[in-house]
Amino acid sequence: MTDLTEGSIAPDFELAGATGPVRLADFKGQGVVLYFYPKDDTTGCTKEAQEFSALAPEFAKAGVAVIGVSKDSVASHAKFTKKYALAVPLGSDPEGAVIERYGSWVEKNMYGRTYMGIERSTFLIGKDGKLVRVWRKVKVANHAAEVLKAAKSL
Numbered sequence: 001m002t003d004l005t006e007g008s009i010a011p012d013f014e015l016a017g018a019t020g021p022v023r024l025a026d027f028k029g030q031g032v033v034l035y036f037y038p039k040d041d042t043t044g045c046t047k048e049a050q051e052f053s054a055l056a057p058e059f060a061k062a063g064v065a066v067i068g069v070s071k072d073s074v075a076s077h078a079k080f081t082k083k084y085a086l087a088v089p090l091g092s093d094p095e096g097a098v099i100e101r102y103g104s105w106v107e108k109n110m111y112g113r114t115y116m117g118i119e120r121s122t123f124l125i126g127k128d129g130k131l132v133r134v135w136r137k138v139k140v141a142n143h144a145a146e147v148l149k150a151a152k153s154l
Contacts, residue, residue: 004103006134010034010125011101015069015091018078022067022091024125031064031132031154032125033147036104038118040072040080040090044140048120049080051144053087063127064151069093070118124150 004011010032014023024032035052037045052059052066059066066088072080077090091098099105099118106119120140124133124147133150135143 004123004131004134006131008131010123010129010131011098013091013098013101015093015098016074017089017091018074018081019089022089024129027065028129029127031062031127031151033059033064033066033122033151034069034102034125035066035120035122035138035147036069036099036102036118037120039070040076041083044120045070046080046084048138048140048143049086049088049090050084051140052147053085055144055148056087058148059151062148062152062154064124064154067091069098071096071099122147124154126154 012024014021037048039045049068056066068088069091071094074092077092093099096105104119104121108115108117120138122135122138123131126132
């Protein structure tokens with residue numbers, strides 16, 4: 001697990017997406033919100049994707065791209081995007097390499113059972129490629145609006 005902190009260089013990545021590759025390098029010179037979520041089409045993940053999508057025009061106005069990442073397949077992302085008319089690209093990381101690089105593959109505990117899974121987390125990457133803000137153990141309610149507020153300060 002990588003312990004990324006504010007001021008660290010954001011690890012580069014290239015992931016498959018429903019509409020083509022999703023690469024951090026493609027957003028050089030602009031801000032990026034990179035959020036990791038556990039699973040397509042589940043209650044919390046759907047709400048989070050919908051909230052980021054609803055605010056996508058505001059992020060764009062602030063010069064900030066938004067990218068969601070999970071271990072789901074490109075086909076799953078395409079279906080999820082179409083079903084909810086999502087406005088943000090989703091990257092597929094089935095092997096979890098990028099998720100691990102960002103320290104979002106963590107030990108979780110539910111009902112006394114310990115397992116490894118994706119920690120809902122968000123990274124705000126500045127125009128210089130450095131992490132400006134890191135949110136761990138994200139609660140979905142109002143999170144996208146909080147991230148937008150931080151993104152507007154870039």
